[in-house]
Structures are given as C-alpha cells and as structure tokens.
Amino acid sequence: MPDTTPTNADWVATASTLSQALPLFQRYAGATVVIKLGGHAMGSDAAMRSFARDVVLMSHVGVNPVIVHGGGPMINEMLEKQGVVSDFVHGKRVTDAETIKVVEMVLSGLVGKRIVQAINAEGGRAIGISGKDASLMICEQTDPALGFVGTPVECNPKFLQSLNDTKTIPVIAPIGAGRNGETFNVNGDTAAGAIAAALKADRLLLLTDVAGLKDASGEVVSEMTPEAIRQMTADGVIQGGMIPKTQTALDAIDGGVRAVVILDGRVPHACLLELYTEHGAGSLIRTPR
Numbered sequence: 254m255p256d257t258t259p260t261n262a263d264w265v266a267t268a269s270t271l272s273q274a275l276p277l278f279q280r281y282a283g284a285t286v287v288i289k290l291g292g293h294a295m296g297s298d299a300a301m302r303s304f305a306r307d308v309v310l311m312s313h314v315g316v317n318p319v320i321v322h323g324g325g326p327m328i329n330e331m332l333e334k335q336g337v338v339s340d341f342v343h344g345k346r347v348t349d350a351e352t353i354k355v356v357e358m359v360l361s362g363l364v365g366k367r368i369v370q371a372i373n374a375e376g377g378r379a380i381g382i383s384g385k386d387a388s389l390m391i392c393e394q395t396d397p398a399l400g401f402v403g404t405p406v407e408c409n410p411k412f413l414q415s416l417n418d419t420k421t422i423p424v425i426a427p428i429g430a431g432r433n434g435e436t437f438n439v440n441g442d443t444a445a446g447a448i449a450a451a452l453k454a455d456r457l458l459l460l461t462d463v464a465g466l467k468d469a470s471g472e473v474v475s476e477m478t479p480e481a482i483r484q485m486t487a488d489g490v491i492q493g494g495m496i497p498k499t500q501t502a503l504d505a506i507d508g509g510v511r512a513v514v515i516l517d518g519r520v521p522h523a524c525l526l527e528l529y530t531e532h533g534a535g536s537l538i539r540t541p542r
C-alpha cells in the first residue's frame with residue numbers, strides 16, 4: 254500500500270492555495286445576494302446539495318444570502334394527485350380557493366423545508382419562512398381572472414437584517430398576505446425581484462434551466478443593458494417563461510438592485526461560478542457604468 258499521508262509540503266501547498274483564494278472571497282464580503290431557486294433548477298438531491306454548499310460557503314465568507322424559491326413542478330404534482338386542474342395565463346397559475354391551499358402547503362411545507370434541511374445538512378443555519386412572516390410581502394390581487402394570484406405592493410425586509418446579524422439564512426416561499434386576510438400565490442421570480450429591490454441587493458441571481466439569455470442566433474449573451482432586453486422583447490427574441498424573468502430583472506434594477514444574473518441552476522456550483530470566477534456564469538443585466 255502506498256503511503257498517502259499528506260506531507261508538510263502538501264499542507265503548505267494547500268494553505269498557500271487557500272490564502273490565494275482570500276482576496277477572491279473578499280469580493281462579495283458584506284454583499285446581499287438574493288438567489289431565486291426555480292422548481293426546474295432544484296432537480297436531484299445532488300443538485301440540491303451543490304446549491305446548499307454554495308450558499309453555506311457564501312455565508313461563511315461574509316455574503317448575506319437570501320433564498321427565494323419556486324416549486325411550480327411540485328405544485329403540479331400535488332394538484333394532479335388531488336385531481337385539481339390548473340391553467341396558466343401569461344406564466345401565472347390561475348389560483349382558486351382550493352388551489353391556493355395546495356400551493357401554500359407545497360411551497361411553505363415541502364419545498365421550503367427541503368431547501369432548509371439541505372443547507373443545514375451542509376453546516377449552514379437556514380430558516381424557512383414565507384412572505385406572510387413578519388409581514389415580509391403584502392400583496393394585492395393581480396387580476397380577478399387569476400383568482401388568488403398576488404402582486405407584492407409592500408415589502409418589510411427589516412427583520413431579514415436581524416437574521417443576517419445571527420448568520421441565519423432565510424429561505425422564503427413566494428406566498429403573500431393580503432390586507433383582508435387573503436393568502437396570495439406569487440410568481441417566484443416576481444417575489445424574488447420585489448424582495449431584492451426592498452433590500453437594495455447587490456445581486457439577484459435567477460437560477461433557471463437554460464445557460465442564460467439567448468440572442469436571435471441562439472447564443473447566450475454574457476452581459477446586457479435593460480435597453481437591450483427591451484429591444485429583444487420587442488423583437489420577439491425573448492419569449493414564454495423568460496418574459497416574466499426579464500421583466501423581474503428590469504423592475505429589480507429600477508428598484509435599486511445593482512445587477513441581475515440569469516443562469517443555469519442545474520450546473521454544479523452555479524452560484525460560486527457566477528460570483529467568484531472571472532467571466533461569471535449566465536447573463537448579467539445592469540445599467541452601463
């Protein structure tokens with residue numbers, strides 16, 4: 254058997270690599286990074302573990318990560334089991350009184366707690382909440398035709414600061430409270446954008462199932478301005494589920510978020526690649542400096 258015990262030279266090499274990484278990790282120290290984890294990006298347990306490790310590492314190196322999650326496919330699965338049919342209009346689920354109960358149970362219960370448990374298993378300290386907790390996200394009905402679908406009209410993120418003070422990572426389900434006691438179903442991207450704007454976040458990362466925003470020739474564009482997005486939308490290059498995502502990005506930037514990145518959440522360590530590598534990952538959207 255070869256002796257694989259590390260030598261002093263091995264330890265010195267490792268320590269040297271770690272010390273070189275220090276300036277890199279200082280780049281986002283103190284920054285608030287809101288991460289939207291979509292249902293399609295959650296996938297396997299391995300993908301969830303990779304995501305959880307990224308979040309824990311970010312927290313250890315001084316980032317304030319705030320997670321907002323989706324869970325559309327998981328809601329679909331539960332509704333199907335119960336024989337409830339739901340339609341989507343412009344990417345939003347038509348949500349009746351029965352459906353909102355299932356949406357809240359799946360998002361605040363199953364999906365949120367799965368993420369919390371994954372982060373805690375990696376040594377982090379996560380807590381699962383929804384937009385109802387501490388009146389984080391107050392909503393109004395988006396459109397009577399959509400039922401209990403809400404648009405955030407007031408965000409109260411103050412208590413998120415107290416979580417950050419104790420290095421507790423919030424995992425937020427996109428459920429909002431109405432002023433008359435209603436429960437509202439909020440699109441995950443919309444919720445993440447509203448919370449990021451309320452926090453004036455340094456970055457909003459929208460994790461999805463494509464490498465980034467593609468131009469008319471199908472190439473991923475690594476950086477673009479809000480103006481370029483508007484043009485791509487007018488030209489029909491941005492379609493389907495990408496429309497609410499890019500609209501969220503534009504609204505978040507208008508609301509004071511420094512930059513938004515649309516990236517593939519299925520890629521292992523997507524968040525670390527974006528924050529800590531020279532070229533990042535996905536498509537970065539920000540106003541020209």
Ligand SMILES: Nc1ncnc2c1ncn2[C@@H]1O[C@H](COP(=O)(O)OP(=O)(O)O)[C@@H](O)[C@H]1O
Pocket residue numbers: 291292293294323325460461462463465466467468490491492493494495496498
């Ligand atoms: N210009 C574009 N660039 C990239 N993806 C696009 C574009 N236009 C439309 N899409 C579609 O948008 C989808 C992402 O939206 P969606 O499926 O709603 O994501 P999620 O479930 O992660 O919220 C992509 O899978 C892609 O099919």
Ligand SMILES: CC(=O)N[C@@H](CCC(=O)OP(=O)(O)O)C(=O)O
Pocket residue numbers: 290291292293322323324325326328344345346356402403427438439440441442
């Ligand atoms: C109003 C509305 O459509 N809400 C979404 C909330 C979950 C979500 O946004 O999930 P993804 O991010 O995985 O798509 C829904 O009911 O599916």
